[in-house]
Amino acid sequence: MDISQPFFWMNGVLATDLIEISSDSDSINDGGFWAVSTTFEGRYIFAKFATVIRGATFPETGEWAGLTQVWESSMQQQDFEDYVVEIQNQIELGNVYQVNACRILSTKISKERSLAPLFAKILAKNPAPFASFLKLPEIEIASASPELFVSRNGAQIKTSPIKGTRKLSETGPEFSSKDRAENVMIVDLMRNDFGRICKAGTVKVSQLFRSELHPGLEHLVSDVVGEVRDEIIWSEIFSGNLPPGSVSGAPKESALRIIAENEVNDRGPYCGALGWVEGDTANLSVAIRIFWRTGEILKFGTGAGITWSSDPTMEWEETELKAAKLLAIAGGFRSDRWPFGSGLFETIRVENGAPQLMKEHLSRVRKSAGELGLRIPSDSEIYETIGSLDQIELGRLRLTFGETFQYSIDPYVDATHAARVGIRNLEINPEAKLHKSFPYTSNLKLLTEARVDNFDEIVIVNQDGKVCEGAVSNFVFRIDGLWVTPNLGSGVLPGIIRGLIISAGLAIEAEIDTEELGRASHAFALSALRIAQPINEIAGRKLQEDEISKQWSDKLREILHAHSVG
DSSP states (O other), X not given: OOTTSOEEEETTEEEEEEEEEEOOGGGGGGSSEEEXXXXXXXXXXXXXXXXXXXXXXXXXXOOOOOEEEEOEESSOHHHHHHHHHHHHHHHHTTSOSEEEEEEEEEEEOOTTOOXXXXXXXXXXXXXXXXXXXXXXXXXXXXXXXXOEEEEEETTEEEEEOEEEEEETTOOSSSOOHHHHHHHHHHHHHHHHHHHTTBOTTOOEEEEEEEEEEETTEEXXXXXXXXXXXXXXXXXXXXXXXXXXXXXXXXXHXXXXXXXXXXXXXXXXXXXXXXXXXXXXXXXXXEOOSEEEEETTEEEEEEEEEEOXXXXXXXXXXXXXXXXXHHHHHHEEEOTTSOBSSOEEEEEEEEETTEETTHHXXXXXXXXXXXXXXXXXXXXXXXXXXXXXXXXXXXXXXXXXXXXXXXXXXXXXXXXXXXXXXXXXXXXXXXGGGSSOEEOOHHHHHHHHHHHHTTOSEEEEEOTTSBBOOOSSOEEXXXXXXXXXXXOGGGTOOOOHHHHHHHHTTSOEEEOOBHHHHTTEEEEEEEETTTEEEEEEEETTEEOOOSHHHHHHHHHHHHHHHHHOOO
């Protein structure tokens, strides 16, 4: 099949041979097969297809090459949190009970690239009950929707709103009271919407509060059913129920006003409906977890339901959680140049176009990947993807291995001063330090906090009183005439430079307690990027910088030169 031509697929229903495209909801009353996409703002796209095959697998596509650009958000974190507070102000005034707040992420994509390979990858990596794909001349949509908007079989109609999301790793038999209250509000709203189109007395909540498991997430779902009136037509069903209550709010009219006043971008097909209609049979999803592209812009929406009890920061984090898995599959970077999702990474120093200690970095990541079950590209694939680095005099190359292999290269400037280091007591899980993994947020937060306190780094002391590592560094200390680096069992990442100084005999590894740390006369912060930055102060106590330090550092550089073949 030619995937460059218009087609539609959803749950084994494949429609091809496009006949016409209409924006008139009366068009679909003819009994033909129509793919349906509606926008949150109320615009309709109906595409009639001549050929429909049921039980069809998604067409064969090529491999999806991950995106390489940064995803830009229509709202930054502070703006979104301010939006949450404004919704809570409106709740306090009695104008609304709940609002679904959303933001749109966008990135560039070539006009020649089809989203069909991305959708095929989504089906494999993130299967969803209402996954669907629509390709038309002016728009392309790849959806991993978990939510039913409307299913219809003759007079019988059903909707299954989702309200309540948590990580699969979260424990406890029940969702929070906030999630349950929010779910009830939307169930009441959907009962009201169904009341406009259904026979009196037929609208019922057939199931309240059931749990659905999805890749990485657990959702709280309820079912509302009814029997549509005999004379009902599709335009009445759409006008009476769109946009879906679970992605607008309650009361719907007030929620829509607040959304229009606060969201700077139209949602477009995101938070509309997506699916198909054929006579009095239909299967329509709520168009969430969707990618859509027009021209050279690819977009993805994410949101959270806001109530009086919402915590603004937690709601932002919920939008991050909902987006992370799918954006990791698509590729591309966050605004901080880190990938979405989770995985392994290596940060590599580049000198005069040559990645330093590349063999050691790839050996470490392959060892971790083997233990974690991740696929790492071959060396040749990695080098081919990176390409030539000849123009880089000094740089930072970051390789990330998650749902997709990605890399970034940025200029780097060596520190010209010795480091001031603080001490921080933290509870450390040594098992979590076995692999160099992202998200790296907690480490970077520790580094930021250290710099706020006017330190360049921190020495972390674990719950047993043992020195382990820093926010982004290993350490080596000269104690009683010996160069010592903390052992892995204390909670230490197996750093590349750390391993090198041990194998070369420049240091031994051992437990170091705070009393021994207090006897350190010299020290270096170690990382593959900075190599060895001398430390002149730990928690206000001055350390020595003399010929002993210089000789040790010179020897390390000599050993590095022998190893650093890119």
